[in-house]
Amino acid sequence: MNTNPEEQALLADAAQLRRERMQIGDTEATEAIRRGFANRSASRKRRFLPYAVAAVVLAVLGTGWWQGGPIGIPAPHTAKDMSWGALKRYRALSAKDVDHATLESAVRNDYIQYVNKSVSSGPYQITLDAVTADENKIMLLYTATAESGQDIYRVNSVKVTDSNSGKLLNSKFQIGNGDGRSWSGQSTVMLDGSQPFPSRIEVDFQVASVNPGKLGDPKTGTVAADFRYSDRMKIDVDLEPKFEKTPTFVMQPDRSISIDGHKVVLSKVEMSPLLTRATFVIDNDSELDFKTKQSIWDKLRYITIVSTNRNGRVMQLSPVAGNGTDEGFQQIFSSSMLDKPRSLVLKMYLESDDAGVPKPLKDLPVVELKIK
Numbered sequence: 001m002n003t004n005p006e007e008q009a010l011l012a013d014a015a016q017l018r019r020e021r022m023q024i025g026d027t028e029a030t031e032a033i034r035r036g037f038a039n040r041s042a043s044r045k046r047r048f049l050p051y052a053v054a055a056v057v058l059a060v061l062g063t064g065w066w067q068g069g070p071i072g073i074p075a076p077h078t079a080k081d082m083s084w085g086a087l088k089r090y091r092a093l094s095a096k097d098v099d100h101a102t103l104e105s106a107v108r109n110d111y112i113q114y115v116n117k118s119v120s121s122g123p124y125q126i127t128l129d130a131v132t133a134d135e136n137k138i139m140l141l142y143t144a145t146a147e148s149g150q151d152i153y154r155v156n157s158v159k160v161t162d163s164n165s166g167k168l169l170n171s172k173f174q175i176g177n178g179d180g181r182s183w184s185g186q187s188t189v190m191l192d193g194s195q196p197f198p199s200r201i202e203v204d205f206q207v208a209s210v211n212p213g214k215l216g217d218p219k220t221g222t223v224a225a226d227f228r229y230s231d232r233m234k235i236d237v238d239l240e241p242k243f244e245k246t247p248t249f250v251m252q253p254d255r256s257i258s259i260d261g262h263k264v265v266l267s268k269v270e271m272s273p274l275l276t277r278a279t280f281v282i283d284n285d286s287e288l289d290f291k292t293k294q295s296i297w298d299k300l301r302y303i304t305i306v307s308t309n310r311n312g313r314v315m316q317l318s319p320v321a322g323n324g325t326d327e328g329f330q331q332i333f334s335s336s337m338l339d340k341p342r343s344l345v346l347k348m349y350l351e352s353d354d355a356g357v358p359k360p361l362k363d364l365p366v367v368e369l370k371i372k
Helices: 007-021 026-038 050-064 090-093 102-108 241-246 289-301
Strands: 113-121 122-134 137-146 151-162 167-169 172-176 182-190 200-211 233-238 250-252 255-259 262-272 276-284 302-308 315-316 319-324 328-333 343-350 366-371
Touching: 007 026, 026 289, 090 102, 090 172, 090 182, 090 289, 090 315, 102 315, 113 233, 122 200, 122 241, 137 200, 151 172, 151 182, 250 276, 255 366, 262 289, 262 343, 276 289, 276 302, 289 328, 302 319, 302 328
Parallel strands: none
Antiparallel strands: 113 122, 122 137, 137 182, 151 167, 151 200, 172 182, 200 233, 250 262, 255 262, 262 276, 276 328, 302 315, 302 343, 319 328, 343 366
């Protein structure tokens, strides 16, 4: 069966991105993220990183770029004694994800629901291996395989529906890798915490494949006629009650810095098993225009949270999304809540006032704000 034109365009875009990936550097990636944040219309509602920006970042991550960690920060070390058990195939995949610290923490603390449900369509089979969730987010781990007549290009579509309400859950981010015969994927669905928790979900997959030998063709990904698509394959899952019952902790650090003469206050930090959300207020009780927000974003090269647990393990919680608000902005990070952190420190790397060639991140001034 043929996929729709929108999905064909996405495949073509992904192929173009792969061809250009060696030309993408830290500066371009950082600028894409910053501009994506700044260009969001101010709103009190939670809106996440625009799809176009997220697609660029995550698709690049899926190719194995950004190996040293996001924007020049060394990737956190995964403990040698950590066992992924039945999910070991996802260890390498997770390492390429900007949000890898979250999944590692969930696996390490057994905050995982093993599903192991499969459904087939013609030569294709999809298996939903595991899920993890909280009131803010769902993460899905799945594997696709094909019989010898086809090589899997990717799982090109994953749709998740709240079975209780019938509502399609949006804001999905996806990464994956494969060897032709199989494909391992990870998808993330952002939830609206003000809505009822989707205790039962339907996951709807579609697999794209090519004839044997075509994966090595440099034109693959741009010629729609080369692709074959599975029928939609659906798997129903009742999510474990612990996902709904685990609370989000709220902290109010009330820490501030001055950027271009504007007071930027870290007013609230929310932490759940799969997400950390930091809320910033700029010039409290003042009207903010777009240029003001833009000037502040232009000063922020990178923001991260350093988490230290009670055993001394240090984790870097990377930024994964963000949005503007009427009062300032919000930043979404990975989470280490399950590791019971005893210390959380937010680090803000500021652009240098010096003109000329941009400085490496390690040479930029950094401001630390203690959260906990």
